[in-house]
Amino acid sequence: MRRALTIDTSSAHTIVGVVEDGEIIWSGEIEGATSHGGALGELVSRVEGVAEVDHVIVGIGPGPFTGLRVGIIFAQGFAKARGIPWIGVVSLDAIAQSLKLSRDTVISLDARRKERYWARYDEKSQRISEISISKVDQVPSGIVDAFPTPLGLFRAANNPRSIRTEPLYLRKPDAALAPLTSIHLRELRTFDLGEILSIERGLFPDPWTLGQFKEELHSVPRSRYYVVLEDQSGAQPRIVGYAGIAFTGGGEPVDIHTLGVAKEFQGRGLGQRLLDHLIERALTLGASSVLLEVRDGNEPARALYAKNGFTEISRRVGYYARFGDALVMEKPLHSTDVHQ
Amino acid sequence: MKRNEPLVLGIETSCDETGIGIVRGRTLLANEIASSFAEHARYGGVVPEVAARAHVEAFYPTLDRALMQANVKLSDFDAIAVTRGPGLAGPLLVGTGGATGLAAGLGIPIYGVNHLAAHIAVDALENEPEPTIALLVSGGHSSILEVRDINNDIRELGATFDDAAGEAFDKIARILGLPFPGGPHLDRLAREGDREAIDFPRGLTLFADENERAEKEFSFSFSGLKSAVARWIEKNPELTDRERANVAASFQEAVVDVLTAKAIAASARTGIDRLLIAGGVAANSRLRALAGERAATAGITLAIPAPELCTDNGAMVAALGALAVEAGLAPDRLALDVEPGLPVTSSN
Numbered sequence: 001m002r003r004a005l006t007i008d009t010s011s012a013h014t015i016v017g018v019v020e021d022g023e024i025i026w027s028g029e030i031e032g033a034t035s036h037g038g039a040l041g042e043l044v045s046r047v048e049g050v051a052e053v054d055h056v057i058v059g060i061g062p063g064p065f066t067g068l069r070v071g072i073i074f075a076q077g078f079a080k081a082r083g084i085p086w087i088g089v090v091s092l093d094a095i096a097q098s099l100k101l102s103r104d105t106v107i108s109l110d111a112r113r114k115e116r117y118w119a120r121y122d123e124k125s126q127r128i129s130e131i132s133i134s135k136v137d138q139v140p141s142g143i144v145d146a147f148p149t150p151l152g153l154f155r156a157a158n159n160p161r162s163i164r165t166e167p168l169y170l171r172k173p174d175a176a177l178a179p180l181t182s183i184h185l186r187e188l189r190t191f192d193l194g195e196i197l198s199i200e201r202g203l204f205p206d207p208w209t210l211g212q213f214k215e216e217l218h219s220v221p222r223s224r225y226y227v228v229l230e231d232q233s234g235a236q237p238r239i240v241g242y243a244g245i246a247f248t249g250g251g252e253p254v255d256i257h258t259l260g261v262a263k264e265f266q267g268r269g270l271g272q273r274l275l276d277h278l279i280e281r282a283l284t285l286g287a288s289s290v291l292l293e294v295r296d297g298n299e300p301a302r303a304l305y306a307k308n309g310f311t312e313i314s315r316r317v318g319y320y321a322r323f324g325d326a327l328v329m330e331k332p333l334h335s336t337d338v339h340q
Numbered sequence: 341m342k343r344n345e346p347l348v349l350g351i352e353t354s355c356d357e358t359g360i361g362i363v364r365g366r367t368l369l370a371n372e373i374a375s376s377f378a379e380h381a382r383y384g385g386v387v388p389e390v391a392a393r394a395h396v397e398a399f400y401p402t403l404d405r406a407l408m409q410a411n412v413k414l415s416d417f418d419a420i421a422v423t424r425g426p427g428l429a430g431p432l433l434v435g436t437g438g439a440t441g442l443a444a445g446l447g448i449p450i451y452g453v454n455h456l457a458a459h460i461a462v463d464a465l466e467n468e469p470e471p472t473i474a475l476l477v478s479g480g481h482s483s484i485l486e487v488r489d490i491n492n493d494i495r496e497l498g499a500t501f502d503d504a505a506g507e508a509f510d511k512i513a514r515i516l517g518l519p520f521p522g523g524p525h526l527d528r529l530a531r532e533g534d535r536e537a538i539d540f541p542r543g544l545t546l547f548a549d550e551n552e553r554a555e556k557e558f559s560f561s562f563s564g565l566k567s568a569v570a571r572w573i574e575k576n577p578e579l580t581d582r583e584r585a586n587v588a589a590s591f592q593e594a595v596v597d598v599l600t601a602k603a604i605a606a607s608a609r610t611g612i613d614r615l616l617i618a619g620g621v622a623a624n625s626r627l628r629a630l631a632g633e634r635a636a637t638a639g640i641t642l643a644i645p646a647p648e649l650c651t652d653n654g655a656m657v658a659a660l661g662a663l664a665v666e667a668g669l670a671p672d673r674l675a676l677d678v679e680p681g682l683p684v685t686s687s688n
């Protein structure tokens with residue numbers, strides 16, 4: 001293998017080159033591409049010396065999903081059409097190979113959302129750490145926002161440690177991790193029940209049925225109040241959490257009847273957000289306290305409630321039929337809570 | 341099959357189906373599809389990020405299956421056609437990325453085509469498609485088109501003001517507790533119900549005056565119907581199985597009645613006595629039956645492609661590409677940009 005077509009779409013630069021035996025034959029780049037699609041086609045339609053290319057080298061990240069996918073699928077298509085191999089290389093390694101490092105150096109790239117991808121390299125541009133993603137203020141200082149050159153990609157392809165076939169997304173895909181700003185709270189509608197049932201079934205060993213939910217909703221707004229959290233980042237909004245209370249009147253306790261967050265959205269403070277909202281509502285209703293039942297074995301839920309000032313006041317043995325005891329927890333409401 | 345007709349590869353990735361089709365001229369050689377649908381079922385709708393990832397994984401395996409099916413080699417192709425819009429940006433970029441890589445490697449022309457025009461062009465594999473009125477109904481689109489020339493004369497007579505027909509099906513199916521995607525399940529349930537049991541509203545069928553008629557005669561609106569159904573269910577919370585089937589049948593009838601009435605009226609208005617129904621909703625059994633009855637009464641020739649050619653697929657893209665080659669249209673540059681909001685009036 002002597003002549004390579006090199007491609008990288010892991011940064012805002014779309015980079016294309018032809019390299020033969022470590023010498024640049026042609027190189028071109030387009031800056032500021034968001035999708036890379038048009039830019040890649042533009043560069044490849046101008047590239048010279050591509051007829052004799054016998055392998056393709058493509059940067060596989062870390063970097064934004066969309067750009068990486070475009071670069072990789074393009075490289076694979078080109079290679080498949082020619083019947084030649086393609087090689088994926090770590091883009092950060094290719095950057096290190098593009099630079100002359102005189103000592104240990106950290107190279108980091110913007111990963112958006114106040115995070116950076118980074119790795120540490122020795123004076124010979126060999127990676128001596130894992131590739132990581134960290135909050136901006138936790139990344140060691142070093143070289144920032146450089147991008148790979150065709151020569152760097154070519155050199156990386158000659159280093160077995162830099163070769164990978166799977167895209168390096170590092171971060172969990174957006175599908176599972178919508179930004180919290182795209183999650184909105186609103187009142188529950190009958191429409192939502194299909195979605196809620198499927199979350200409910202994934203969460204609880206003894207899920208409510210459609211009939212039970214409908215019975216609850218029947219009493220809205222007289223003695224029930226139900227809300228959902230909706231993720232609006234995708235083409236279609238979808239529900240990721242829900243909660244509801246029952247109340248009788250001023251001075252009486254308010255009962256939390258249900259509270260659930262879809263599995264893949266847990267651990268991001270959404271349960272807390274629902275709970276905050278319900279407590280606020282209870283205060284507006286003039287309730288004396290908030291009561292709830294939680295299954296003994298449901299540790300995450302118990303921890304959430306304990307953190308919010310709920311204490312165990314009784315235990316209902318065998319309440320959840322086959323699934324164990326229910327703990328009754330209570331949080332007294334005082335006027336000072338309003339300002340906490 | 342004439343040997344000198346162009347061999348065209350068609351690539352479709354605008355939503356959740358990875359479609360690869362191969363045609364030689366107007367002959368279908370392969371139509372392979374991979375769908376990321378099982379993954380979306382979990383979310384109750386198509387998630388662009390999930391779809392884009394699935395397209396990358398399915399792309400080349402699906403291509404290999406299509407090549408095997410058609411018994412051709414990549415080096416045999418004369419041109420590649422790929423959907424450049426309308427659709428979801430991330431998924432579209434995967435398709436055009438793969439298509440331009442292949443075209444650059446093979447050194448053959450590439451045509452970036454319109455997904456909606458492709459839905460119509462697929463009819464060329466079975467019929468002479470022009471001129472025709474086209475009723476395009478799916479989860480993503482609901483429109484009535486006047487097609488004089490598939491390459492450069494498609495006029496939109498009307499489209500939906502809110503939900504697409506397929507979307508309305510999915511939402512009502514959801515309220516009725518049917519699994520995603522709701523359309524086929526609702527169709528099945530509706531067969532057990534009475535379609536005249538509940539008189540749900542027909543959107544945009546009554547007009548205050550001629551101005552309003554001119555403006556909205558061929559347009560759709562399903563949001564009023566949708567909330568009417570939701571209200572009806574709220575008022576009747578304990579539905580029996582019989583009532584559920586009646587709701588499904590009556591809702592479906594309201595949608596299908598409006599779709600077919602407007603399509604037939606469009607044919608009368610334009611003097612085009614041919615109607616093509618395409619898109620995923622074309623698989624709906626009641627739509628097929630009612631359109632058949634009404635077209636026969638009106639003396640209109642009705643064409644509905646085979647179900648696998650109605651839903652999103654690569655064959656329709658290949659077919660449109662072949663028509664572009666046949667018409668001698670200039671190909672696109674390799675620097676092909678996707679256009680998620682591409683209007684139907686620009687066919688490529």
Ligand SMILES: [Zn+2]
Nearest residue numbers: 455478480652
């Ligand atoms: Zn479609």
